[in-house]
Amino acid sequence: MKVFLALPGNERLARWLAVQTGGAFCGLRTRRFPDGETYVRLGRAVLGDEVYAVCTLAHPDRRTLRLLLAAGAARDAGARRVVLVAPYLAYMRQDRAFAEGEAISARHFARLLSHAFEGLVTVDPHLHRIRALGEIFDIPARALHAAPLLADWVRVNVERPLLIGPDVESRQWVEAVAHRAAAPFAVLTKVRRADRQVEIELPALATFSGRQPVLIDDIISSGTTMIQAARMLRAAGVGRPVCLAVHGLFAQDSFERLSALAATVVTTDSVPHPSNGISIARMLADGLSGI
Known part of the structure; x- marks a missing residue:
């Protein structure tokens, strides 16, 4: 079964994808420990399921660790595979070092996600010198176009x-x-x-x-x-x-x-905001096939 795991703020999209694909919705319980560390717990069993973690990556520094912990929890719980659905994919701008010592963030972030997931679906990543996601990701990665x-x-x-x-x-x-x-x-x-x-x-x-x-x-x-x-x-x-x-x-x-x-x-x-007037949900649902 396809299970759509909603990271906080992505519940509406995850529920829609679950309904449209005949899958199931999974919430995520999360909180901060007093020392600032993050706690996560899946809202349902996912043994043998395909888990699609739905998480737009605007403001990635405060979202990425929780996303990685959720992916690890799904794998520990016996998910058959874990795929990232990221309507917005962060850290694609810095695709080369413009000065000595600079991190090529696009490549490093891609390696991090490639280690945590078996696939990626995103929408219009901000690519310049990188021609395709396959140049930096080690997993099947599909870019949909809006x-x-x-x-x-x-x-x-x-x-x-x-x-x-x-x-x-x-x-x-x-x-x-x-x-x-x-x-x-x-x-x-x-x-x-x-x-x-x-x-x-x-x-x-x-x-x-x-x-x-x-x-x-x-x-x-x-x-x-x-x-x-x-x-x-x-x-x-x-x-x-x-x-x-x-x-x-x-x-x-x-x-x-x-x-x-x-x-x-x-x-x-792709990023929840009062200006939202165009839905990408159906395009994402169609784009999941074959990943």
């Missing part, structure tokens, strides 16, 4: 959209969304000077007069890129953009700052 879901949302909710990508690297991804949404697209030029310092140049948009700008990115973290792009679009007279992303992390007050500039801000529910 572009069709974003395109379908645009088709239903935005009249005369103009899709806008934040940088040259986003061109292929934004073009795919635009093609499915039957909409034109443009790409901004971005130069990142530091984590919170980004310079953006707008392309010529006069030929797209009368269209609703839709800024699209895979991740909104600090929000710097989208905030600056939204501000520039308004200054250029293009109007308030719809801001759309797969993963909404929204560090500090970035959501409030972006919302003040945008017509609306919408993300998938």
Whole structure:
């Protein structure tokens, strides 16, 4: 039997996956000991079962240890195999050492998860120089893509959209969304000077007069890129953009700052947040087959 083990905060998605796949739901009892160490206990027996640990990995430093302990508990309890379902996969940005002595976090985090699980399913990991998850994971790892879901949302909710990508690297991804949404697209030029310092140049948009700008990115973290792009679009007279992303992390007050500039801000529910407006649950259920 498939058993969906919900890490705290992931109960809704785990229950949905259990219902859609004919599996069972398993909660996790967890607490802190007085010395700060973590206690976990599975909410049901899993002997002989396939256990799917459902855990989005936003804010990974406070979630990963509990996840690893839960995976170990499932294996100790006789699970046939343990697979990680991580709608958002952390630590993919640092994929090379830019200075002497830096940890290549993507590779180290992948090794850690590969040791704890027999498989991985995630959504749109933030890959740059790593072309596929198989380059860093030692287990079957499947990356699902939410572009069709974003395109379908645009088709239903935005009249005369103009899709806008934040940088040259986003061109292929934004073009795919635009093609499915039957909409034109443009790409901004971005130069990142530091984590919170980004310079953006707008392309010529006069030929797209009368269209609703839709800024699209895979991740909104600090929000710097989208905030600056939204501000520039308004200054250029293009109007308030719809801001759309797969993963909404929204560090500090970035959501409030972006919302003040945008017509609306919408993300998938890969990371629970008030901006969630696109469900990835069915895509995840379909993506589990064959892992």
